[in-house]
Amino acid sequence: MSGQRSTSSASTPEETFRSLCRSSPWRWETLRFTIAWRTPAAQGLDTAPPLRAWLRRPAALRVEAADGTLLHSTTGNEQSRDALYVSATRKSWLVAPRLVTPVYDGAGLVRRRPEAAYGEAVFGDPRWSSMLDPVELAGNAPVAMVYPGANRVEVEDLAEETFAGRAVLAATVTPNASYEPAAPGRPLVGGRSRVLLDVGTAVCVSTTALDGPAQGAGHDLAILGVDEYLTDDYFRAAPPELSDVSRHVPWIVG
Numbered sequence: 001m002s003g004q005r006s007t008s009s010a011s012t013p014e015e016t017f018r019s020l021c022r023s024s025p026w027r028w029e030t031l032r033f034t035i036a037w038r039t040p041a042a043q044g045l046d047t048a049p050p051l052r053a054w055l056r057r058p059a060a061l062r063v064e065a066a067d068g069t070l071l072h073s074t075t076g077n078e079q080s081r082d083a084l085y086v087s088a089t090r091k092s093w094l095v096a097p098r099l100v101t102p103v104y105d106g107a108g109l110v111r112r113r114p115e116a117a118y119g120e121a122v123f124g125d126p127r128w129s130s131m132l133d134p135v136e137l138a139g140n141a142p143v144a145m146v147y148p149g150a151n152r153v154e155v156e157d158l159a160e161e162t163f164a165g166r167a168v169l170a171a172t173v174t175p176n177a178s179y180e181p182a183a184p185g186r187p188l189v190g191g192r193s194r195v196l197l198d199v200g201t202a203v204c205v206s207t208t209a210l211d212g213p214a215q216g217a218g219h220d221l222a223i224l225g226v227d228e229y230l231t232d233d234y235f236r237a238a239p240p241e242l243s244d245v246s247r248h249v250p251w252i253v254g
Helices: 013-021 083-088 127-132
Strands: 030-038 051-056 060-064 070-074 110-112 153-163 166-175 193-198 204-209 218-226
Touching: 013 153, 013 166, 013 193, 030 127, 127 204, 127 218, 153 193, 166 204
Parallel strands: none
Antiparallel strands: 030 051, 030 218, 051 060, 060 070, 153 166, 166 193, 193 204, 204 218
């Protein structure tokens, strides 16, 4: 992995966890996965049927029900960007994260994120963006001074585990007052929770609330494919009408 490096690697396991939380935009371009949400234990700990999804950054997304029914499909290119749009706001000039270089630590994880056009395609629940890029658990950079409550979340009980056949970094996190959800009002973790981060992609593949009325609630995301070649055809509701060039095309005159 190329790019600007910091002068030293992450010095603690907690810093490694936070650096992994910042790394998703530079670790994959396309993702194929299933996602299921769990209700609180007080409500019977029910798990909704999983959805199947294909995502190509920055905005192409296809979502199907478990039986293959198409629920959502977009290439992300449907809306035009005219001169008025690109000159309207400063945010319009931001480029995709893959076009800018973060500061990496010695392990190749992101220590400091630059300003860029962050944000993931979502379906229904805005927490999709948060789980695909869980930077809200760490912030864009290390805190200037480490004191109690300075970090977005407190990190405990770190462990290397396996989830859905892939290596993950697991931790128990507790939000501090500085914790700000990427989607206002829809935090990825609403209280003390067990969180699993996929090591290869930095996607948050699982959350489980450990306390309170939400105990047991969370999500499970199983990664099925990374950086597969996905053309626009994957993200259209129906394949384009293609001509069979081997067939004679009649010309009607008059």
